[in-house]
Amino acid sequence: MNNKFGRGLSFARRMYVPRIVGLGICFFCVAAALYPITIPGWVWAVVIFYSYVWPHVAFQLASRSKNPYRAERRNLIYDSAFSGFWAGSMGLNVLPSVTVLSMMAMNNVASGGPRLFFTGGLAQLAGALLGYFLFLPALFPSTTEVQVLACVPMLVVYPLAIGLVCYRVAVKLSQHKKELQKLSTTDSLTGLMNHGAWKHRLEQEFRQSRVLNEQYSVALIDVDHFKSINDSFGHLVGDVVLKQLSNALTSTLRVTDVSGRYGGDEFCVILPSTTLTQAGEILERLRRTFSEHQHSHLPNLQLSLSIGIAANGEHQTDADEWLHEADMALYLAKTAGRNRVCLATTPQ
Numbered sequence: 523m524n525n526k527f528g529r530g531l532s533f534a535r536r537m538y539v540p541r542i543v544g545l546g547i548c549f550f551c552v553a554a555a556l557y558p559i560t561i562p563g564w565v566w567a568v569v570i571f572y573s574y575v576w577p578h579v580a581f582q583l584a585s586r587s588k589n590p591y592r593a594e595r596r597n598l599i600y601d602s603a604f605s606g607f608w609a610g611s612m613g614l615n616v617l618p619s620v621t622v623l624s625m626m627a628m629n630n631v632a633s634g635g636p637r638l639f640f641t642g643g644l645a646q647l648a649g650a651l652l653g654y655f656l657f658l659p660a661l662f663p664s665t666t667e668v669q670v671l672a673c674v675p676m677l678v679v680y681p682l683a684i685g686l687v688c689y690r691v692a693v694k695l696s697q698h699k700k701e702l703q704k705l706s707t708t709d710s711l712t713g714l715m716n717h718g719a720w721k722h723r724l725e726q727e728f729r730q731s732r733v734l735n736e737q738y739s740v741a742l743i744d745v746d747h748f749k750s751i752n753d754s755f756g757h758l759v760g761d762v763v764l765k766q767l768s769n770a771l772t773s774t775l776r777v778t779d780v781s782g783r784y785g786g787d788e789f790c791v792i793l794p795s796t797t798l799t800q801a802g803e804i805l806e807r808l809r810r811t812f813s814e815h816q817h818s819h820l821p822n823l824q825l826s827l828s829i830g831i832a833a834n835g836e837h838q839t840d841a842d843e844w845l846h847e848a849d850m851a852l853y854l855a856k857t858a859g860r861n862r863v864c865l866a867t868t869p870q
Contacts (some may be wrong), residue, residue, distance in 0.1 A: 530591030536691070537594055537633065540683045541577040541601070544629070547675040548622060549573035552608045554672035555618035559659050561611065596634055602626050604644035606649025611661035613742035621673045622862055625680050632684050703810070709783040711761060712768035720782030720790055721841075725781070727792050728841035730833045738834045739793040739801035740844055742765070742852045743808075746826040746860045748787035757822060760787075763825060766815055774808045790845075798833040798865050805829045806863050813861065826861035828852060833866070 547760045552569055580597040587593035605626040609619040609645035623646055651848040671866070709721035715723065724740065731738040745763060752760040767789060780792040793801045817823045831850030838844045851866040858864065 530587075530594065531585060533633075534590045534594045536580060536687055537584075538581045540579065540629070540680075540687055541580060543683045544572045544625065544644045544676075544680045545577055547679055550672040551618050551621055551676045552612070554666075555612035555615045556608070558666075559612065565611070569608075576598055577674075579613070592858070593732075593837075594636065595634060598630060598638060599641060599645045602630060602645035603649040606646035607653040608649075609646070610653025610655075611657050611659065611664050613661050614652070615663050615665055615669065617665045617673050618669055620626045621676050625676060628681070628684060633807070652845055662824070663854055689768045693826035700864060712764055712783050714771070714789070715780070715782035717783065717785050720784065720792075723780055723782075724790075724792060724845065725841045727794060728834060728838075728844060730794070733822060736794075736795050737797050739792040739796045739831055740831055740834075741793065741801060741805050742784065742845070742848045743789040743827055744828045744852060744856065745787040745792065745803075745826055746856075747819070754822060759817070759820065759823070762817070766825075767812060767827075770812045770815070774811055775804065779804075781850050794807075798831060801831045801833070802863055802865055809861070811862055828860045829856040829863040830855050831863065831865050 531579050550568065552573075556565070556569070580594075580600070584590045584593040584597060605622045609615075609623055626646065627639060627642065630638045634641075639830055650754075691820055692725045708716060714720075726739060743768060748760065748763070751763060764787065768781075768783070771791065773790065775781060775791065776793075778794050779796075780794075780849040784790040791805070793804065796804070809829060812826075813826050815825055830848045832847035832848065834844050834845060838847075847866040851864045855862050
């Protein structure tokens with residue numbers, strides 16, 4: 523409910539300035555068309571109120587509503603009805619009527635798409651009929667030079683205001699899309715690539731290694747006795763350990779290396795254009811860096827890593843086989859006593 527309120531309030535705020543600008547300059551277009559017609563004084567009071575007071579009233583009605591979005595759409599229908607009323611009251615004077623009605627129709631399309639355009643069109647028709655039968659003006663009077671000049675600001679400024687609003691919305695949507703894309707590929711705890719994103723990258727790097735005919739390496743990393751850490755010190759400390767490992771990966775690995783969280787306490791690294799020996803040196807440095815970390819409040823907390831590394835080769839048919847060899851090397855590291863780096867042996 524709070525999210526709906528926030529989106530509705532944002533919509534009302536987005537419409538606030540264009541309504542102020544649009545109705546403010548619309549006054550001159552409508553006033554120039556109504557001036558030659560004999561109309562009661564209260565109509566002029568309504569014109570002034572609608573042009574310069576209504577934008578603020580409409581915003582307050584929307585912002586104070588329990589459903590600002592629905593209230594703002596209702597305000598747009600009122601705007602449509604008023605635009606039709608002015609067109610009918612001026613006897614459908616061609617240029618002023620087309621200017622007022624088309625600008626409001628454009629606003630409806632930009633704000634609510636075809637549905638609001640259709641509903642707004644019905645409101646314009648109802649308003650036009652009311653205005654015409656209320657004052658019975660001569661239909662289609664000639665447009666004077668003054669009326670033409672009065673319509674120019676509406677034709678120039680208001681489309682620019684609507685365009686600016688649409689541009690800002692497009693920019694925000696682009697930013698939100700990038701943020702959602704990042705969230706969909708990033709592990710929330712460590713900030714590294716998540717399982718799915720890293721596996722997709724592994725397949726890309728495997729194909730790239732075949733194209734370049736270069737040796738790549740992949741590593742699987744496991745925090746030793748992580749379950750015992752959670753059981754002895756709590757899951758919050760366990761999370762700190764995982765974050766510490768992600769920081770060590772970021773600081774130790776090269777810019778070209780691709781690290782991710784494979785799942786639980788297991789991490790993964792792709793090392794492009796790197797031999798098995800070179801990868802072993804890099805991951806050994808990571809192992810030492812991580813084991814030297816001391817928790818200030820938990821001096822008894824001892825950390826270590828088991829790491830398995832495999833190189834790509836012609837014997838592998840896909841990235842899964844490559845990763846499986848790294849997994850087997852990790853298994854060797856664990857069975858050999860943990861806290862070590864093991865390199866996979868290439869099948870003969």
